[in-house]
Amino acid sequence: MKYYxxxxxxxxxxxxxxxxxxxxxxxxxxxxxxxGAHYTKIRRPVKLIxxxxxxxxxxxxxxxxxxxxxxxxKKLKLIxxxxxxx
Numbered sequence: 409m410k411y412y413x414x415x416x417x418x419x420x421x422x423x424x425x426x427x428x429x430x431x432x433x434x435x436x437x438x439x440x441x442x443x444g445a446h447y448t449k450i451r452r453p454v455k456l457i458x459x460x461x462x463x464x465x466x467x468x469x470x471x472x473x474x475x476x477x478x479x480x481x482k483k484l485k486l487i488x489x490x491x492x493x494x
Contacts, residue, residue, distance in 0.1 A: 409429055410429065410461050410462070410463065411427060411428070411429050411461070411462045411463070411464065411465050411467070411468035412427065412428055412429070412431045412459050412460065412461055412462070412468065413425070413426070413427045413459070413460050413462065413468050413469075413471040413472045413475065414426055414427070414428070414431060414434075414456060414458060414459040414460075415456075415457055415458035415459075415475065415483060415486075415487060416435075416438060416448060416454040416455065416456055416457065417454065417455050417457045418447075418448060418451035418452075418454050419451050419452060419453060419454070420451050422451060423457075423480065423483055424438075424445065424447055424448055424451075424454065425472055425475045425476045425483075426445070426472065427465075427468045427469055427471075427472040429465070431456070431459060435454075435456055438452075438454050439452055439453050439454055457487055458486065458487045458490065
């Protein structure tokens with residue numbers, strides 16, 4: 409199974425970091441269902457601006473924790489290193 413650490417850009421331009429084993433389903437949940445995180449429910453729509461794939465949940469969660477510790481500027485540098493305009 410594959411696991412993904414991801415960053416979403418919310419409508420208010422804030423960033424949300426998460427981890428999942430089904431990126432498409434989770435993105436739909438963040439945008440459309442009651443199962444999205446409360447943070448993103450009140451900041452819809454959100455768009456996926458970064459994702460990284462891992463082979464274990466442990467690796468994905470470690471990356472998520474690391475990115476959550478970054479200041480906004482460092483998160484933007486990570487996103488920009490992939491040439492993803494936001």
